[in-house]
Amino acid sequence: MNNLLMQLNGGNVPALDLVFMLTLVALLPSIVIMMTAFTRIIIILSFTRNAMGVQQTPPNTVLAGMALFLTLFIMSPVISQINTEAYQPYLRQEITQTEAVERMVVPMKDFMLRNTEKQTLDSFVGMSNTQPKENAQDYPLTVVIPAFMTSELKVGFTAGFLIYLPFLLIDVIVSTTLMSMGMVMLPPTMVSMPFKLLLFISVDGWQLLFGNLINSFNH
Numbered sequence: 001m002n003n004l005l006m007q008l009n010g011g012n013v014p015a016l017d018l019v020f021m022l023t024l025v026a027l028l029p030s031i032v033i034m035m036t037a038f039t040r041i042i043i044i045l046s047f048t049r050n051a052m053g054v055q056q057t058p059p060n061t062v063l064a065g066m067a068l069f070l071t072l073f074i075m076s077p078v079i080s081q082i083n084t085e086a087y088q089p090y091l092r093q094e095i096t097q098t099e100a101v102e103r104m105v106v107p108m109k110d111f112m113l114r115n116t117e118k119q120t121l122d123s124f125v126g127m128s129n130t131q132p133k134e135n136a137q138d139y140p141l142t143v144v145i146p147a148f149m150t151s152e153l154k155v156g157f158t159a160g161f162l163i164y165l166p167f168l169l170i171d172v173i174v175s176t177t178l179m180s181m182g183m184v185m186l187p188p189t190m191v192s193m194p195f196k197l198l199l200f201i202s203v204d205g206w207q208l209l210f211g212n213l214i215n216s217f218n219h
Contacts, residue, residue: 039149039153040217043153043159044213047156052193078108081107112147115217121144130143
């Protein structure tokens with residue numbers, strides 16, 4: 001019995017590490033969606049696809065893959081900071097799990113606050129009955145995350161509206177032309193789609209879109 005207890009006691013730390021890692025893996029999808037650039041990117045990519053009128057091209061899996069790797073590109077400084085200041089010291093057993101988590105939160109919170117509108121943050125601070133603080137880093141994640149997500153949704157839908165405008169103009173021109181020619185039975189979307197694709201290709205749309213997406217974040 002004593003030997004068994006000694007083995008269990010000796011395995012406490014690995015067991016806690018395993019629980020910590022499993023919990024982190026389970027929360028990883030939510031972390032990616034709620035605390036990174038992923039939400040804004042996937043919304044804008046979806047709006048772009050719908051604006052061109054190609055409902056299934058690129059497929060959802062391709063859009064999600066592009067959004068994921070663009071997110072990794074944008075978040076690479078944050079990931080590098082987390083690795084240097086939290087993960088590596090934890091591996092060297094210089095800090096505890098609690099200290100590692102606290103250090104991981106700091107760069108993530110800093111990224112979210114840089115990309116959150118002050119008015120939105122103040123609104124959630126008021127709704128949570130939290131005392132206003134001089135340093136926004138002092139606000140808890142329960143306030144920062146919803147404020148960040150609201151700002152991301154606003155920016156994503158605003159960008160989607162602006163992306164829709166030139167494609168909508170093409171739809172209006174094609175529809176008006178077809179009506180003036182008496183071709184009311186021909187679906188305007190069938191005629192306008194090639195012109196939309198031509199416009200998107202001629203301006204090197206994907207590179208332009210990706211570049212503006214990356215530059216839209218405050219790194």
